Amino acid sequence: MTTLLLIDVQKDFHPGGSLAIPSAGADASRTASFIRKHSSSISRIVATMDSHHKLHIAHPCFWTDKDGAHPDPFTIISSEDVINGRWIPRGNIKQPKKGVERPSHTERRASGRFAPLVEVKILAQGGAVPDDLYKEDGTLDIVKYCIEYTRRLEEKGRFQLCIWPEHCLIGSEGHNIVTEVMEAMEDWSNDTGGSVEWVDKGQTLLTEMYSALCAEVPVSEKTAFDFELLEEIKEDSEQLVICGQALSHCVNYTVRDIVEHWPADEMSKLTILEDCTSSVPGFEAAGKTFLEDMRKGGVNVESSETFRQA
Numbered sequence: 633m634t635t636l637l638l639i640d641v642q643k644d645f646h647p648g649g650s651l652a653i654p655s656a657g658a659d660a661s662r663t664a665s666f667i668r669k670h671s672s673s674i675s676r677i678v679a680t681m682d683s684h685h686k687l688h689i690a691h692p693c694f695w696t697d698k699d700g701a702h703p704d705p706f707t708i709i710s711s712e713d714v715i716n717g718r719w720i721p722r723g724n725i726k727q728p729k730k731g732v733e734r735p736s737h738t739e740r741r742a743s744g745r746f747a748p749l750v751e752v753k754i755l756a757q758g759g760a761v762p763d764d765l766y767k768e769d770g771t772l773d774i775v776k777y778c779i780e781y782t783r784r785l786e787e788k789g790r791f792q793l794c795i796w797p798e799h800c801l802i803g804s805e806g807h808n809i810v811t812e813v814m815e816a817m818e819d820w821s822n823d824t825g826g827s828v829e830w831v832d833k834g835q836t837l838l839t840e841m842y843s844a845l846c847a848e849v850p851v852s853e854k855t856a857f858d859f860e861l862l863e864e865i866k867e868d869s870e871q872l873v874i875c876g877q878a879l880s881h882c883v884n885y886t887v888r889d890i891v892e893h894w895p896a897d898e899m900s901k902l903t904i905l906e907d908c909t910s911s912v913p914g915f916e917a918a919g920k921t922f923l924e925d926m927r928k929g930g931v932n933v934e935s936s937e938t939f940r941q942a
Contacts, residue, residue: 639876644806
């Protein structure tokens, strides 16, 4: 049984989108052809969806300089920038009451509040939490949090905070699956009786989630490592075939998280379709290193044309 994992095959990452990858349109065509060619042998399609609110920590409108100007897309914000006031996080961020992990109705009635922006017990799992992260009135000290967040990103060594063009805003056209692939998925569903399994990621305002399995800095139960999703992906998967956008980011770190928790003697069950994924321009080296690491680790890296069922 083959599971096809499609990572963020969304319009905003394709030509015409707000964070378009020039070669993603050709990737999508090959992905659609792959689905149709192997429709009868694909038992499951799992599709992740980058899903952001406008006021996300990696979007321009979250930040201003001392003159009130927002950073340009692709600006890098360091912990020193936050400490020195070069970039200032907005102070009126509110937790959306839908689409986030939150207490039960009974707990909300008892406490009179929804889930906090940052769950201290989860943040503490990644290291010491700054004193007085929450003020006496119960509001988050957003500057202290952003200093800690950017510091943890730097300490982790994957990224600094990069400001992206607004993309994959929930409910927008760019959030949708690119049409050619969506039509192939619908045909697969009609032909096989299967239904696509959807996985949303990125709704949490104060952390980034390149991997579909875990946020860069977990701040809630929802953004901690999702072992349940990992087991669901592994279940009944004699082959796990992976493609999508972008090779340098969400494909890269989703697959790294899968590999880290995959049986070492079963790496050959994993296949990356290298002609159905591309790097964000300027980050090609990260995509190249990722594929080299996967080959060394025993993961199959091949094209959609050369792929053969096990």
